[in-house]
Amino acid sequence: MFDVTLSNIHFSYDHNVVLQDISMTIAKGDFVAVVGPNGAGKSTMLKIMAGLIKPTQGQVKIGKKNILEARVQGLIGYVPQNYGKNVLGFPATVEEIVSLGLTLGAAAPRQNKLATKHIIHHMLELVGAENLRNRRIGELSGGQQQRVMVAMALAGNPELLLLDEPTSGVDYEASDRIYDLLGTLNKNLGITVVMVSHDIDKAIQCANKVACINKGLCFYGSNQEFNATHAQARHLWYYTG
Amino acid sequence: MEFFQYDFMQRAFLAGIITAIICPVIGSFVVVRRQSLIGDGLGHIAFAGVTGGYMLGIYPVLGAFILTMLGAVGIEYVRRKHAQFADMGLAIFFYSGLAMAIIFSTITRMPSAGLLSFLFGSIITVSAVDVFIITGCGALVLAVVYFLFDKMMLMALDEDIANVAGINTSMINMVFSLLTATVIVVGMTVVGILLVSALMIVPVATAHLLRVGFKATMGWAISFSVLSVVVGLTSSFYLDIAPGGTIVMTAIIVYVVTMVIRELIGIKLRTEKSSAFAGNQKNN
Numbered sequence: 001m002f003d004v005t006l007s008n009i010h011f012s013y014d015h016n017v018v019l020q021d022i023s024m025t026i027a028k029g030d031f032v033a034v035v036g037p038n039g040a041g042k043s044t045m046l047k048i049m050a051g052l053i054k055p056t057q058g059q060v061k062i063g064k065k066n067i068l069e070a071r072v073q074g075l076i077g078y079v080p081q082n083y084g085k086n087v088l089g090f091p092a093t094v095e096e097i098v099s100l101g102l103t104l105g106a107a108a109p110r111q112n113k114l115a116t117k118h119i120i121h122h123m124l125e126l127v128g129a130e131n132l133r134n135r136r137i138g139e140l141s142g143g144q145q146q147r148v149m150v151a152m153a154l155a156g157n158p159e160l161l162l163l164d165e166p167t168s169g170v171d172y173e174a175s176d177r178i179y180d181l182l183g184t185l186n187k188n189l190g191i192t193v194v195m196v197s198h199d200i201d202k203a204i205q206c207a208n209k210v211a212c213i214n215k216g217l218c219f220y221g222s223n224q225e226f227n228a229t230h231a232q233a234r235h236l237w238y239y240t241g
Numbered sequence: 242m243e244f245f246q247y248d249f250m251q252r253a254f255l256a257g258i259i260t261a262i263i264c265p266v267i268g269s270f271v272v273v274r275r276q277s278l279i280g281d282g283l284g285h286i287a288f289a290g291v292t293g294g295y296m297l298g299i300y301p302v303l304g305a306f307i308l309t310m311l312g313a314v315g316i317e318y319v320r321r322k323h324a325q326f327a328d329m330g331l332a333i334f335f336y337s338g339l340a341m342a343i344i345f346s347t348i349t350r351m352p353s354a355g356l357l358s359f360l361f362g363s364i365i366t367v368s369a370v371d372v373f374i375i376t377g378c379g380a381l382v383l384a385v386v387y388f389l390f391d392k393m394m395l396m397a398l399d400e401d402i403a404n405v406a407g408i409n410t411s412m413i414n415m416v417f418s419l420l421t422a423t424v425i426v427v428g429m430t431v432v433g434i435l436l437v438s439a440l441m442i443v444p445v446a447t448a449h450l451l452r453v454g455f456k457a458t459m460g461w462a463i464s465f466s467v468l469s470v471v472v473g474l475t476s477s478f479y480l481d482i483a484p485g486g487t488i489v490m491t492a493i494i495v496y497v498v499t500m501v502i503r504e505l506i507g508i509k510l511r512t513e514k515s516s517a518f519a520g521n522q523k524n525n
Contacts, residue, residue, distance in 0.1 A: 050405045071407040078405035086399055090273055093454040100398065103391035103406075136452060156406060 002063030010057035033203035036213040077153030081164040101155025123151040143174025259379040261470040265462035268441035280438025285338030286312035292345035313422035362433030362485030432485040
């Protein structure tokens, strides 16, 4: 287990500043909700944390390792926002998708068939999708797909789980189930969770820390502190940026 | 099985079945990566390689192999650098291949019989050496796919997830492009440059109709592809028609028949469901 440290992160694209001077430390076992208006740079920050984008300036460290080393060791699980376009029509069963999680991380050993079945069953049980194992991923609802993608990420046994808008395009009830699931995983398995969300109220309920991004870091602290200091202004801030 | 008495037909069947196995194996990934036209792009580059090889006085298939490999590297480079315009890049390679082929064949005045055999396939003229090369290439393709299967499948699902997991996606993408190029050159001998892509895509499209998992889809695609080659070759022997066309037409007929059967089964299931529903309503 480890802390995640972002030091002086800047990111610009075609002379447009997307992120500037973001520094924060995410303690092991934290559940951080990253919130902010559209175009604030939330997803970019998550991609920088995942090592998918190189910051113009600054660095991300996971424990003492730089992000590339951590990736190779399979420490990070990532659930992107736009996987849906690939999943639609993808001819794979839920069981096959989750089994891909076992290959995550270059050093991931090949499991024997029995162990693989057992792990897949356990992961699907964790996310409440054991009854879906033989269904094709493209035939599932958005909420069910999201749970399967989380199960796949968990199969890689990550210590840090990064999720980009996990409830985007998902109905209210399914969205509640996903938040509950992430809260349970964080509490019971001790996985550090960083989740970008547009649903500020729900996100704050299930996370223990809040990071407000609007190019720069506007706020980073506990959800109680956020509620106490930003409760009145947060909706106005959220919609006006 | 009169045709098995002929050595050339035995070689044709062997080369055809190996090609029928490796084409849908690569095709299964090509389809889910939404690169169905890559076979056509590389096929036209292979055509330029054939005519270029003839012009330089080297074995045309070797010329095709070298240029197709270079084309595959180029297509992959453009796909990585300009992801939003990947199809446009592929189209440019496609046209370049065709243009070069026209120029090379005009310069060398390549005999039309030779050109046609590469365009439409010449499986009947496959030599023992060709069979040996096709077997070697087939074994190499299957071995690489076996070892990289999970990683290639994950990358087809979402390349970002694979990247975050520490998988060297650039390397695997390049390997995949080179495998595709190998399959194109091998398939070129069997069904020809113009139809090789069909053998990569059509059996996979048929298998997709069955709505099964990824590995099962690949298994069914191989079965449909082998069936198409066997039926296509046999009918071409008796009807005295070019085998490339009969093989691909068989694959397309299998697709249409599968689709019709699936629709009929769907209609039957829906009718049974509504009858059961009406029966329940009546009883209530």
